[in-house]
Amino acid sequence: MRPCRECQHEVSEQDRICPQCGARFPADESWEGWGYEYRSKAAVCGLPWLHVSFKYRPNWVPVPAKGVLAIGQFACGLITLSQFGVGLVSLSQVTLAGWAIAQVAVAYSLIAQVGIGVGYGYGPAVRTVTELSRPRAVTGEAVEYTPLSRDDWQVSTPAEQGLDAKLVDELYRNAARLDTLYALLVVKNGHVVAEGYFHEGSVDQLFKRASVTKSYTSALVGIALEEGHLSSVDQKMLGFFPEIADRILDPRKKQITIRQLLQMRGGYPWEETDGRLWAGVWSGRHLNLVEDFPPTADPGTRFQYGNVTSNWLGITVARACGTDLKSFADEHLFSPLGVRVGPWNQDLDG
Secondary structure: OEEOOOOOOEEOOOOOEOOOOOOEOOOOOOOOOOOOOEEEEEEHHHOOOOEEEEEEOOOOOEEEOOOOOOHHHHHOOOOHHHHOOOOEEEOOOOOOOHHHHHHHHHHOOOOOOEEEEEOOOOHHHHHHHHHHHOOOOOOOOOOOOOOOOOOOOEEOOOHHHOOOHHHHHHHHHHHOOOOOOOEEEEEEOOEEEEEEEOOOOOOOOOOOOHHHHHHHHHHHHHHHHHOOOOOOOOOEHHHHOHHHHOOOOOHHHHOOEHHHHHOOOOOOOOHHHOHHHHHHHHHOOHHHHHHHOOOOOOOOOOOOOOHHHHHHHHHHHHHHHOOOHHHHHHHHHHHHHOOOOOOOOOOOOO
16 A cells, blocks of 8 residues: 555555555556646645646647646746647746746646646646645645735735635645745735735745746737737748848748747757857847757747747847837836836846
8 A cells, every 4th residue: 555646545555556645656657756647626725716737747738728828837837829829838847947847836726727737857847736736624824925016016805806715714724834935915806805925925025037038028929919019910931031041941930920939930049058049048039049040940840838939039129129129128028117126137138
């Protein structure tokens, strides 16, 4: 007998089916480690409007977007794929940090029935999410989650907006157990109904955005279109790199469009899969990569998450607007929204 990794109930090594939660452990897979596959569906903390489906396996699996944002995309702030109607998204290389899964699964709690594929090596974070996903009796100290008085959002209560206050209370008790979760807000019907901060987090705390910047870049493409700096998402990327365009001989590079960059379908892989590409990214000279590094797929044919693609998109937007990306974001995105952002790291191309 072994404890079920899903609910800790005793499971027979012979049948490998948990009688408590139904998790299956195939006989042809290793009983130890993460070399097995099973499915489970649970409402996170019992909330009926928060469902996450997990599938564990050694390899990456495709994630159905189902008309909403896949949870793995939130881990790096990648929202462009669903915006442009891509139906299937491979989660490969999307979750760059395992803890992001745990944070996102709780924080983005209005996503219903979205599949998430988790790659080998993210076991601890997945186990954390699975533990939070299991309904349980409310125990432990109460967590304060009354929304702060504010000018930027309407505030309300869970009950006034149709939520079970006891379940929201359970959500916050469980969320407080996550070591790397610093803030959790619940919004329903345009009202903040719950707001809590953990581990010395506060409403004034600024965070390093990392790959959330990809979401900003996506929004800035839309603003650049609206402002007339871009005429279409089908414009060719090389049109914004005249200093190297004449030296590009690979016909695939000449076909890369802004749309494909938004969709992470520009033909370039995740930089950590290639040492030369990785070194080029860290050099801060992304234009050299356009000229020197060959695509690994025809543009538009394969989703491949990567910072190279996102950086090229940012450079394209900046050049179209005649400024650097941060200045354009400050003027047209952050200032109108009244948003304060933390440090913005810039490469040699701005």
